[in-house]
Amino acid sequence: MRRKEKRLLQFAGLLIAALLFLPNVGLWSLYRDRVFDNSPDTVDGPGGIPVIQGLNRMGKDAQVGRDGVRRKDWHDYDAIKRDASRSGNGEQGKAFPLSEADRVDQAYRENGFNIYVSDRISLNRSLPDIRHANCKQKLYGEKLPNTSIIIPFHNEGWSSLLRTVHSVLNRSPPQLIAEVILVDDFSDKEHLKVALEEYMVRMPKVRILRTKKREGLIRTRLLGAAAAKGEVITFLDSHCEANVNWLPPLLDRIAQNRKSIVCPMIDVIDHDNFGYETQAGDAMRGAFDWEMYYKRIPIPSELQKEDPSEPFESPVMAGGLFAVDRKWFWELGGYDTGLEIWGGEQYEISFKVWMCGGRMEDIPCSRVGHIYRKYVPYKVPGGVSLARVFTFGWREDIRVGDPMHTKKVCFDAISHNSPVTLYDCHGMKGNQLWRYRKDKSLYHPVSNSCIDSSPTERRIFMNTCDPGSPSQQWLFERTNATVLERFNRGNN
Ligand code: LR7
Ligand code: MN
Numbered sequence: 332m333r334r335k336e337k338r339l340l341q342f343a344g345l346l347i348a349a350l351l352f353l354p355n356v357g358l359w360s361l362y363r364d365r366v367f368d369n370s371p372d373t374v375d376g377p378g379g380i381p382v383i384q385g386l387n388r389m390g391k392d393a394q395v396g397r398d399g400v401r402r403k404d405w406h407d408y409d410a411i412k413r414d415a416s417r418s419g420n421g422e423q424g425k426a427f428p429l430s431e432a433d434r435v436d437q438a439y440r441e442n443g444f445n446i447y448v449s450d451r452i453s454l455n456r457s458l459p460d461i462r463h464a465n466c467k468q469k470l471y472g473e474k475l476p477n478t479s480i481i482i483p484f485h486n487e488g489w490s491s492l493l494r495t496v497h498s499v500l501n502r503s504p505p506q507l508i509a510e511v512i513l514v515d516d517f518s519d520k521e522h523l524k525v526a527l528e529e530y531m532v533r534m535p536k537v538r539i540l541r542t543k544k545r546e547g548l549i550r551t552r553l554l555g556a557a558a559a560k561g562e563v564i565t566f567l568d569s570h571c572e573a574n575v576n577w578l579p580p581l582l583d584r585i586a587q588n589r590k591s592i593v594c595p596m597i598d599v600i601d602h603d604n605f606g607y608e609t610q611a612g613d614a615m616r617g618a619f620d621w622e623m624y625y626k627r628i629p630i631p632s633e634l635q636k637e638d639p640s641e642p643f644e645s646p647v648m649a650g651g652l653f654a655v656d657r658k659w660f661w662e663l664g665g666y667d668t669g670l671e672i673w674g675g676e677q678y679e680i681s682f683k684v685w686m687c688g689g690r691m692e693d694i695p696c697s698r699v700g701h702i703y704r705k706y707v708p709y710k711v712p713g714g715v716s717l718a719r720v721f722t723f724g725w726r727e728d729i730r731v732g733d734p735m736h737t738k739k740v741c742f743d744a745i746s747h748n749s750p751v752t753l754y755d756c757h758g759m760k761g762n763q764l765w766r767y768r769k770d771k772s773l774y775h776p777v778s779n780s781c782i783d784s785s786p787t788e789r790r791i792f793m794n795t796c797d798p799g800s801p802s803q804q805w806l807f808e809r810t811n812a813t814v815l816e817r818f819n820r821g822n823n
Pocket of ligand 1: 333482483484485486487515516546547548551567568569572597625650651652672673675676677701704709819
């Protein structure tokens with residue numbers, strides 16, 4: 332053989348060997364990836380989908396997963412840098428030092444949080460990145476659905492409302508925001524009228540809709556949802572701050588399963604000083620008690636994810652902050668339009684999604700701050716807003732009724748002849764166990780006596796039961812005589 336031919340053959344042989352055995356490019360690497368799922372070059376992509384590194388690395392950090400979906404890093408590093416360099420009042424989510432003058436009642440009256448403080452913090456303030464460290468590495472679909480952001484408001488403060496809008500626009504990839512719809516639920520504050528419209532002229536993505544009468548948050552949200560054009564609708568309360576890269580992790584889950592309703596982790600913006608912090612305990616999920624009050628309880632250890640930054644299922648959501656495929660929302664029937672003013676709607680949507688073949692998830696890598704109010708500042712026409720919403724079981728204590736998250740106190744008596752006092756509800760019967768009797772008296776088994784009243788002294792106290800005494804007669808509304816009778820018979 333001639334020397335030249337020999338060289339050529341050697342070269343061809345080397346090329347074949349290289350094709351077969353070189354790491355990452357060779358056929359061997361394909362075989363190995365199939366056989367050894369955990370080989371060091373395979374890393375878990377979002378949602379635990381293995382991503383082949385090297386072979387399919389494309390452009391800056393984009394990767395193709397086994398499912399053929401191209402994923403990329405959605406962080407806006409320029410914006411992150413800009414945020415990091417900010418300093419001043421409330422920047423980096425720090426608490427604002429309150430002076431005595433800031434603490435006056437007047438500061439809270441209109442919003443239930445300190446509007447003086449809010450007004451002195453930049454509408455573009457920076458927040459601390461308190462996500463789990465793994466979130467910084469996560470990639471999400473290169474093609475994600477866009478979303479309409481819907482923000483219902485009723486007499487919201489100027490700076491708290493605008494900070495919500497600014498934070499969304501500052502911290503979301505523009506191509507993912509179809510529009511921001513502000514839906515005014517018949518506010519009467521001047522700043523929410525022409526001034527708001529004028530301000531929003533400079534923000535072409537923002538639309539303002541208004542209800543024609545006070546509708547309550549549920550029908551207000553529905554009005555926004557009906558007008559929305561985005562593929563996904565994302566609801567926020569009117570006093571929120573979206574944190575770094577909050578949106579892609581939500582939209583990515585919906586892209587993977589359009590029947591997922593997804594919620595960001597809700598962080599706490601302090602109603603006094605506007606400090607930004609996580610809620611106590613992150614390994615928590617939504618639940619509710621027998622009175623249908625929403626609460627978060629720890630996730631049982633056997634259900635906790637190995638990687639705490641991964642999405643996890645949630646039985647019920649908090650209510651205000653979530654993203655849902657627009658068409659799926661309407662397939663679910665939206666919200667029940669009979670729900671009034673405030674509350675309960677989160678159970679309706681949560682139960683429906685689970686019962687209709689969908690799912691609900693909390694997404695740890697998506698974080699949004701919310702101002703938890705000190706008290707509810709707005710009027711609720713007709714009083715009780717939770718009416719319609721059912722309660723379970725039989726109430727054996729007597730609770731003072733403000734359905735809106737206030738501290739729960741119960742009628743409590745220690746003995747025959749003692750005054751009736753208010754005490755933290757303990758649900759352990761004893762001194763807080765009462766019987767509603769057919770004779771319209773309120774019987775206290777522990778002391779074997781009844782509640783008596785002294786209208787002249789304006790007080791109530793315990794006394795020997797006397798069904799004939801008018802001062803021991805109470806008006807019971809909405810009682811079920813059959814249930815009451817059976818209950819009292821069984822428990823005497
Ligand atoms: O009549 C009203 N009309 C409105 O448009 C009353 C309220 N609203 C608006 C209001 O401006 C706000 O944007 O509706 C939104 C919610 O009202 P809030 O902020 O007074 O409610 P909340 O934060 O106390 O309560 C939680 O529960 C509500 C009823 O079930 C809603 O679902 C809220 O969205 C919800 N908030 C959250 O989920 C954020 C986390 C707090 C918790 C739990
Ligand atoms: Mn709220």
